[in-house]
Amino acid sequence: xxxxxxxxxxxxxxxxxxxxxxxxxxxxxxxxxxxxxxxxxxxxxxxxxxxxxxxxxxxxxxxxxxxxxxxxxxxxxxxxxxxxxxxxxxxxxxxxxxxxxxxxxxxxxxxxxxxxxxxxxxxxxxxxxxxxxxxxxxxxxxxxxxxxxxxxxxxxxxxxxxxxxxxxxxxxxxxxxxxxxxxxxxxxxxxxxxxxxxxxxxxxxxxxxxxxxxxxxxxxxxxxxxxxxxxxxxxxxxxxxxxxxxxxxxxxxxxxxxxxxxxxxxxxxxxxxxxxxxxxxxxxxxxxx
Amino acid sequence: xxxxxxxxxxxxxxxxxxxxxxxxxxxxxxxxxxxxxxxxxxxxxxxxxxxxxxxxxxxxxxxxxxxxxxxxxxxxxxxxxxxxxxxxxxxxxxxxxxxxxxxxxxxxxxxxxxxxxxxxxxxxxxxxxxxxxxxxxxxxxxxxxxxxxxxxxxxxxxxxxxxxxxxxxxxxxxxxxxxxxxxxxxxxxxxxxxxxxxxxxxxxxxxxxxxxxxxxxxxxxxxxxxxxxxxxxxxxxxxxxxxxxxxxxxxxxxxxxxxxxxxxxxxxxxxxxxxxxxxxxxxxxxxxx
Numbered sequence: 001x002x003x004x005x006x007x008x009x010x011x012x013x014x015x016x017x018x019x020x021x022x023x024x025x026x027x028x029x030x031x032x033x034x035x036x037x038x039x040x041x042x043x044x045x046x047x048x049x050x051x052x053x054x055x056x057x058x059x060x061x062x063x064x065x066x067x068x069x070x071x072x073x074x075x076x077x078x079x080x081x082x083x084x085x086x087x088x089x090x091x092x093x094x095x096x097x098x099x100x101x102x103x104x105x106x107x108x109x110x111x112x113x114x115x116x117x118x119x120x121x122x123x124x125x126x127x128x129x130x131x132x133x134x135x136x137x138x139x140x141x142x143x144x145x146x147x148x149x150x151x152x153x154x155x156x157x158x159x160x161x162x163x164x165x166x167x168x169x170x171x172x173x174x175x176x177x178x179x180x181x182x183x184x185x186x187x188x189x190x191x192x193x194x195x196x197x198x199x200x201x202x203x204x205x206x207x208x209x210x211x212x213x214x215x216x217x218x219x220x221x222x223x224x225x226x227x228x229x230x231x232x233x234x235x236x237x238x239x240x241x242x243x244x245x246x247x248x249x250x251x252x253x254x255x256x257x258x259x260x261x262x263x264x265x266x267x268x269x270x271x272x273x274x275x276x277x278x279x280x281x282x283x284x285x286x287x288x289x
Numbered sequence: 290x291x292x293x294x295x296x297x298x299x300x301x302x303x304x305x306x307x308x309x310x311x312x313x314x315x316x317x318x319x320x321x322x323x324x325x326x327x328x329x330x331x332x333x334x335x336x337x338x339x340x341x342x343x344x345x346x347x348x349x350x351x352x353x354x355x356x357x358x359x360x361x362x363x364x365x366x367x368x369x370x371x372x373x374x375x376x377x378x379x380x381x382x383x384x385x386x387x388x389x390x391x392x393x394x395x396x397x398x399x400x401x402x403x404x405x406x407x408x409x410x411x412x413x414x415x416x417x418x419x420x421x422x423x424x425x426x427x428x429x430x431x432x433x434x435x436x437x438x439x440x441x442x443x444x445x446x447x448x449x450x451x452x453x454x455x456x457x458x459x460x461x462x463x464x465x466x467x468x469x470x471x472x473x474x475x476x477x478x479x480x481x482x483x484x485x486x487x488x489x490x491x492x493x494x495x496x497x498x499x500x501x502x503x504x505x506x507x508x509x510x511x512x513x514x515x516x517x518x519x520x521x522x523x524x525x526x527x528x529x530x531x532x533x534x535x536x537x538x539x540x541x542x543x544x545x546x547x548x549x550x551x552x553x554x555x556x557x558x559x560x561x562x563x564x565x566x567x568x569x570x571x572x573x574x575x576x577x578x
Binding site: 006009010012013016017019020021022025027028029031032033035036037038039040041042043044045046047049050054057058059060061062064069071072075078079080081082083084085086087088207208209210244248 | 295298299301302305306308309310311314316317318320321322324325326327328329330331332333334335336338339343346347348349350351353358360361364367368369370371372373375376377496497498499533537
């Protein structure tokens with residue numbers, strides 16, 4: 001055989017895309033093909049390994065549904081999501097740092113009143129999230145939309161729970177800030193939990209002898225006209241997985257302290273349980289350049 | 290922000306897999322993550338492009354079914370399949386060269402008698418495939434199993450046709466060689482045809498301004514005890530797409546001439562149509578080392 005290492009093959013593939021009308025498509029495909037072929041050559045991939053890769057990708061696609069995104073999870077555990085995040089959020093002076101969207105954002109677009117308990121009636125300790133939205137200089141933003149979502153005490157998002165009914169969200173809400181830029185709500189204290197391990201990504205973590213845990217956090221997606229959307233989490237200080245998040249999402253500026261309280265009333269004046277918590281955070285948005 | 294180019298992130302991801310018990314898993318994941326992160330950095334991938342990639346991969350998974358493998362097709366059009374083939378078939382002295390399996394191998398494991406017409410009753414010119422299976426020294430192999438599959442005059446494999454019934458194959462058979470190593474069959478003359486373009490891979494080809502055509506060929510998968518399985522095609526000489534196969538699968542040694550004949554009988558002595566063709570090929574298998 002001529003072409004033992006198949007350099008001509010790689011050249012032929014690159015050449016085949018050289019007529020792409022969009023120069024960005026041409027550039028990205030050139031870089032993708034170069035790295036993909038270099039990886040296959042370096043790894044000296046066997047036919048069986050190639051078959052295993054095809055099977056892994058196919059099952060990752062099949063595991064992705066309306067309420068679960070296994071390819072996002074794969075991107076997360078390989079650090080690709082946080083890398084794309086880092087590349088796209090350079091120089092965020094004064095603005096809140098970003099982190100992964102995660103695979104469980106499905107949105108809840110009905111506006112929820114401030115103070116609402118996101119899991120009414122469910123047993124477990126409550127946290128009062130007392131937050132505000134400002135610009136990078138600290139000026140309050142009126143009418144900012146804030147989507148919130150988090151997992152329950154068993155580590156499951158509403159869409160993962162048996163008997164989940166679309167259109168009946170739990171631990172998921174949208175708030176709109178007032179003129180003071182503030183919003184608040186009550187919910188269960190979040191806890192650390194594993195990413196789903198019953199799919200192909202679980203197999204990958206097991207093959208790497210990696211744990212699947214994420215430190216306790218609440219997801220936030222904030223939007224205001226004239227500002228860049230902010231996708232982030234607030235992590236709970238003291239969590240044992242802050243240094244080894246399965247998706248590499250922790251940034252020190254996103255960690256907040258859970259303050260334990262025994263006041264007889266919530267900050268909004270309604271009667272509180274004997275023991276509750278407060279988590280305060282200010283989100284600063286970056287103006288669209 | 291510290292860590293602008295996020296080199297610490299890549300180190301953290303590599304480190305997270307350093308405890309993989311299998312050294313091969315460790316090595317391959319290290320190479321994969323290094324190239325994947327280098328690609329994302331070089332491409333300076335935007336959030337929208339990352340979302341588009343997640344969506345593309347997800348739809349590629351969803352397009353993959355029991356009778357269609359869109360990830361294999363993706364691997365094919367990116368030249369990855371032929372690269373893996375090249376890496377795994379170095380030094381095939383005397384043995385027939387290999388090429389891609391393609392996305393339409395579903396197997397037909399019932400043995401078919403020699404001489405069978407694979408598309409009985411279908412209109413169109415016939416070719417008599419007159420083949421033999423030998424070792425690399427040319428000695429005939431008795432009892433070799435030969436799986437054959439190809440597309441019809443419209444470029445469709447049986448599994449792609451409307452009304453396809455599993456278990457009722459067309460243009461798909463398994464032959465077993467006799468003591469002389471020979472097998473033969475009749476079928477429609479294959480023609481060049483496009484790979485499926487109604488899925489994500491079709492979008493990729495369109496974005497690259499690439500044609501989707503494959504030169505006319507018949508697929509063969511050959512197995513014999515003590516020999517390596519041989520996955521290959523025989524291409525029809527003179528086809529206009531031999532130089533630009535959409536999946537980069539052509540090797541000169543796999544091209545055979547279609548000999549046009551007007552003998553009144555087929556080689557097996559039965560009455561032949563006024564005009565038919567003969568395609569002769571000898572497959573040489575490589576002994577397992």
